[in-house]
Amino acid sequence: xxxxxxxxxxxxxxxxxxxxxxxxxxxxxxxxxxxxxxxxxxxxxxxxxxxxxxxxxxxxxxxxxxxxxxxxxxxxxxxxxxxxxxxxxxxxxxxxxxxxxxxxxxxxxxxxxxxxxxxxxxxxxxxxxxxxxxxxxxxxxxxxxxxxxxxxxxxxxxxxxxxxxxxxxxxxxxxxxxxxxxxxxxxxxxxxxxxxxxxxxxxxxxxxxxxxxxxxxxxxxxxxxxxxxxxxxxxxxxxxxxxxxxxxxxxxxxxxxxxxxxxxxxxxxxxxx
Ligand SMILES: NC(=O)c1ccc[n+]([C@@H]2O[C@H](COP(=O)([O-])OP(=O)(O)OC[C@H]3O[C@@H](n4cnc5c(N)ncnc54)[C@H](O)[C@@H]3O)[C@@H](O)[C@H]2O)c1
Numbered sequence: 001x002x003x004x005x006x007x008x009x010x011x012x013x014x015x016x017x018x019x020x021x022x023x024x025x026x027x028x029x030x031x032x033x034x035x036x037x038x039x040x041x042x043x044x045x046x047x048x049x050x051x052x053x054x055x056x057x058x059x060x061x062x063x064x065x066x067x068x069x070x071x072x073x074x075x076x077x078x079x080x081x082x083x084x085x086x087x088x089x090x091x092x093x094x095x096x097x098x099x100x101x102x103x104x105x106x107x108x109x110x111x112x113x114x115x116x117x118x119x120x121x122x123x124x125x126x127x128x129x130x131x132x133x134x135x136x137x138x139x140x141x142x143x144x145x146x147x148x149x150x151x152x153x154x155x156x157x158x159x160x161x162x163x164x165x166x167x168x169x170x171x172x173x174x175x176x177x178x179x180x181x182x183x184x185x186x187x188x189x190x191x192x193x194x195x196x197x198x199x200x201x202x203x204x205x206x207x208x209x210x211x212x213x214x215x216x217x218x219x220x221x222x223x224x225x226x227x228x229x230x231x232x233x234x235x236x237x238x239x240x241x242x243x244x245x246x247x248x249x250x251x252x253x254x255x256x257x258x259x260x261x262x263x264x265x266x267x268x269x270x271x272x273x
Pocket of ligand 1: 013014015016017018019022023024025026042043044045048068069070071096097098099100119146147148149191192193194195196197198199200232
């Protein structure tokens, strides 16, 4: 056990994984707990959050699981109030929940645009809305928002709603950071590139692998300068840096966790026209 988050209380949204395996939120909950944080693992799939709790407790950490659909204001308010009730404070809010999906403006259904904005962007406004008053009273707090490289760079396949929602996360991060900078509260965003996670397995095989998960993994590896996609643990360790005092003078910024992908001009790998 490390001590970089000793005695801190952290809420992780989407702390389960959409399929078997370890997504970004789950890995972050586990890494924060290993560094001494008390974890509130929240998800609208309670069973998935409970699995994360079991892993943390087996390693000797502290975790409670909690049902919250972060697209709903009442659930966000209850989540934050319950955290303060159970642990007495909220030091870290890690906004991880997000949904994927591929379509350009013509193909995209209006409902999917609305759903994507609600789940990826409005959810972060709502969790901040209810967490910030507590953090302000404490005189301290850290918010880490999971955006995406798609906020600043097109994916090979059109992902209009996803990319626009994630660009919004960067603006939300900056607004919160500047408004609360003199109140001891920091807010930063992580831009993951191509990570090999259950979420990608769920949303991306058609866009990247012509329906094949294996082909998708091969193509995504080939697009990365390192020859390999990242892992959820890479996102989790970046989040640990931003959540800990190691980054105490860093706010309002974005951290790319992309193995150099954003520095390239690569699009599809050579086998895909
Ligand atoms: N994997 C990548 O390549 C990649 C790249 C860029 C950004 N990201 C971002 O990483 C984040 C997701 O990471 P993950 O690996 O943990 O995903 P995941 O899909 O494995 O897990 C997300 C969890 O969120 C929960 N969830 C979904 N909607 C919810 C809601 N409305 N309320 C509460 N819980 C909800 C799901 O039940 C699931 O357990 C997203 O924001 C995604 O956009 C991923």
